[in-house]
Amino acid sequence: MSDSSSLHVVVLAGGISHERDVSLRSGRRVADALAAAGHQVVLRDPDAGLLPFLVNERPDVVFPALHGSSGEDGSxxxxxxALGIPTVGSGAAAARRAWSKPIASSLIAASGAAVPQSIVLSHESFRELGASGVLRVVREALQGDLVVKPATGGSAQGVSIVTDSNDLPRAMVDAFTYADVVVVERRIVGTEIAVGIIDTGDGPVALTPVEIDPTAGIYSFQARYNAGETTFYAPSRLDASAVETVAAAAIHAHATLGLRDLSRVDFIVDAAGVPWFLEANVLPGLTETSLVPLAIDAFGTDAATVYSGLVQAALARSERKARS
Structure with a gap:
């Protein structure tokens, strides 16, 4: 094992999900930050050679920077x-809970937090029950504007905001392109806020909440990863009370889902200051335009310090487990 001040870290990036390109960008940023902190870093794609490589190399820590099913579904x-390799991030069971938006929302709602009213539809039920009949029930049950999104996945891929009910069928088709289960939820109007959570061993800490103000009005895939298409406010323009409330809500969601080390929890904060839970990300984007790095900077620290702290915490956790 390497000296604790300089660890052998394998950063995983790429994969075969729809978010491969984003993951590669995240991985490069993580690898650069860890190298700047003095660690020995290898950047690897999760291909057929990965597991034999890990068995032979036995790195001190693995840092997954994978988005989509490649890294977030728990597999x-x-x-x-099972290999006994210390890994940054949530465990498999917690990842599965967060990966499924309906399951995560159900758990958060059961804990007493605010979650938008929604209907979850599988592609199979949509076909068997008839699209027109299903959509008629959805329109009657969920009043006002809607958000249609795949039940799994990230980066806003397959997500539509529906303000005209005539656009609902198209939105369903788009969402089913990315997953076999789709969530249709009542749109909450307010301020979109993302809260990064970091835990390097002393308990989860909410980073500076980041306010998202996309130029086109929708925080789409393009708005997330193309510079200049979204204005970010870190700190947000919310008043101090709302900031405190949303930060506490993020830590609550992180704990309720059993997440670990690093997460990002997304909310809409309405006019009354109520944070409505949207989703939790166990492996959030860490690219040059992503929210967690922006929050890290606004919090008064830097990526090298935070990511190094995470790999140190993962190693310490593994050593404690080995001693128990």
């Missing part, structure tokens, strides 16, 4: 745990 995380 790879479970294998890394």
């Amino acid at each position: 790879l995380l479970g294998l890394l745990d």
